[in-house]
Amino acid sequence: MLEEADRRDHRKLGRQMNLFFFDPVSPASPFFLPKGTYVFNRLVEYVRGLYGRYGYDEVITPELFLTDLWKTSGHYEAYIENMYTMEVDEREYGVKPMNCPAAAIIYASSLRSYRELPIRLADFGRLHRYERSGVTHGLMRVRSMVQDDAHIFCTPDQIGDEVRDFIAMLQESYKVLGFEEIRYALSLRPENRVGSDELWDSAEAALTEVLEASDLKHDVEPGEGAFYGPKIDMFVPDAIGREWQLGTVQLDFNMPERFDLDYVAEDGSKQRVVMIHRAMLGSLERFLGVWIEHLAGNFPVWIAPVQAVLVPITDRNVEYCRGVQAQLKASGLRVELDDSNERMNAKIRKAQLQKIPYMLVVGDREQEGGTVAVRLRNGDDLGALDINEIEERILNEVQTYA
RNA sequence: GCCAACGUAGCUCAGAGGUAGAGCAGCUGUUUCGUAAACAGCAGGUCACAGGUUCGAUUCCUGUCGUUGGCUCCA
Numbered sequence A: 001m002l003e004e005a006d007r008r009d010h011r012k013l014g015r016q017m018n019l020f021f022f023d024p025v026s027p028a029s030p031f032f033l034p035k036g037t038y039v040f041n042r043l044v045e046y047v048r049g050l051y052g053r054y055g056y057d058e059v060i061t062p063e064l065f066l067t068d069l070w071k072t073s074g075h076y077e078a079y080i081e082n083m084y085t086m087e088v089d090e091r092e093y094g095v096k097p098m099n100c101p102a103a104a105i106i107y108a109s110s111l112r113s114y115r116e117l118p119i120r121l122a123d124f125g126r127l128h129r130y131e132r133s134g135v136t137h138g139l140m141r142v143r144s145m146v147q148d149d150a151h152i153f154c155t156p157d158q159i160g161d162e163v164r165d166f167i168a169m170l171q172e173s174y175k176v177l178g179f180e181e182i183r184y185a186l187s188l189r190p191e192n193r194v195g196s197d198e199l200w201d202s203a204e205a206a207l208t209e210v211l212e213a214s215d216l217k218h219d220v221e222p223g224e225g226a227f228y229g230p231k232i233d234m235f236v237p238d239a240i241g242r243e244w245q246l247g248t249v250q251l252d253f254n255m256p257e258r259f260d261l262d263y264v265a266e267d268g269s270k271q272r273v274v275m276i277h278r279a280m281l282g283s284l285e286r287f288l289g290v291w292i293e294h295l296a297g298n299f300p301v302w303i304a305p306v307q308a309v310l311v312p313i314t315d316r317n318v319e320y321c322r323g324v325q326a327q328l329k330a331s332g333l334r335v336e337l338d339d340s341n342e343r344m345n346a347k348i349r350k351a352q353l354q355k356i357p358y359m360l361v362v363g364d365r366e367q368e369g370g371t372v373a374v375r376l377r378n379g380d381d382l383g384a385l386d387i388n389e390i391e392e393r394i395l396n397e398v399q400t401y402a
Numbered sequence B: 001g002c003c004a005a006c007g008u009a010g011c012u013c014a015g016a017g018g019u020a021g022a023g024c025a026g027c028u029g030u031u032u033c034g035u036a037a038a039c040a041g042c043a044g045g046u047c048a049c050a051g052g053u054u055c056g057a058u059u060c061c062u063g064u065c066g067u068u069g070g071c072u073c074c075a
Helices: A002-008 A010-016 A034-054 A069-071 A076-080 A100-108 A156-177 A197-213 A255-260 A284-295 A315-330 A344-353 A364-369 A385-399
Strands: A021-024 A030-032 A058-059 A064-066 A085-089 A091-095 A119-123 A127-130 A146-156 A182-189 A218-221 A231-237 A243-252 A262-264 A270-274 A273-284 A308-314 A335-337 A357-364 A372-376 A383-387
Touching: A002 A284, A002 A372, A010 A021, A010 A284, A030 A034, A030 A270, A034 A119, A034 A156, A034 A231, A034 A273, A034 A284, A058 A100, A064 A069, A069 A076, A069 A255, A069 A262, A085 A344, A091 A284, A100 A119, A100 A146, A100 A255, A100 A273, A146 A156, A146 A284, A156 A197, A156 A231, A156 A243, A156 A273, A182 A197, A197 A231, A197 A243, A231 A284, A243 A255, A243 A284, A255 A273, A273 A284, A308 A344, A315 A357, A315 A385, A344 A357, A357 A364, A357 A385, A364 A372, A364 A383, A372 A385, A383 A385
Parallel strands: A058 A119, A182 A218, A308 A335, A308 A357
Antiparallel strands: A021 A030, A064 A091, A085 A091, A119 A146, A127 A146, A146 A273, A182 A231, A231 A243, A243 A273, A262 A270, A357 A372, A372 A383
């Protein structure tokens, strides 16, 4: 069991599969290698696809702000110790530890009508947080990260629908990504909080309603909410059973007040807008760490950095393999050719350790028949398949997120 | 930040108060092989960093940095 956890350890697999590594010159900050970057970007791309369907708009915001911004948001007091700051032209700047104030600035940048609500602004900005020594852990807790972050601005009446749609999107994505068991936790009002009791009442009721309406089993954690609003967090365990928070949806009554965010209502009056912070996969670094352990490194074909490797048995078969590679690449597949001076056994072992989904072995027999001998990473041998046949099979898996 | 441990070659590790070793990876050559490691040779290290003790420190001591397990924290 412990051995199995060790095999799934994302830090080891990260090295072994050439995905990422860490270097003391930037403590607790991953360097993503080309293969890790591919997976990372493909995840972002996947999320962007969902955003298209779920009505989000993406924005790009600065990484560096005058600390005035966090004085306005209220984070300065609580979190300045955990921020990276610098002085330029005698003014104090801070590297952003979260995107929400930037979203508030965007919201405030024009007069808003109830007609344009809800506004859903996605931001894949890179965040930096000085995490205290002793709390960092591989990709799970880093000092530099990107979240699939978004902020929804809506009316109080829209809270329920927004939370419900978000959870629906989250469940859709977790299903595709292979997470069956998610723990949901509803966190209610803490001692120290902002906002009226009426506001908390309705917000907590809205979250509870969504959870119950969708029949979602969840824990209720009184007093665990953020000072600015109640929230629902989604947790998933790593290889040794430690739970990590990935998704979250948080109502915020504080930021709209502090940034004076409102909209013109139907009757012409100005109304305070509601802000919802939400992240589906959460920190993409953390998500990748948990996901790698969950999959034991076996990325699904659609996102595997290398989908197939051609293994020529002898030099005689290399030219033929080049042709097959060219054909598969032309279809958009990521196919490598192992023409190293190794025995087939060694090439297969190497591909296994890289967790490459398909190994296409080519000897004289395959070459003559215009086929490849297909081996899966689980050891299954599918025998000789026609090139078009294997191409279709892989393409189909890509399209269906199999 | 706290408690504890660890830090030796790109990776995984061994080692000892007298300035270091293996396997894998790398490079060169041989080999042309049927589903998880062919063979040989070569090359590779300020033993994390800084002080201290000592005739002599990579080894012992202290500090710093980093990593790991746990605690606290996680906007």
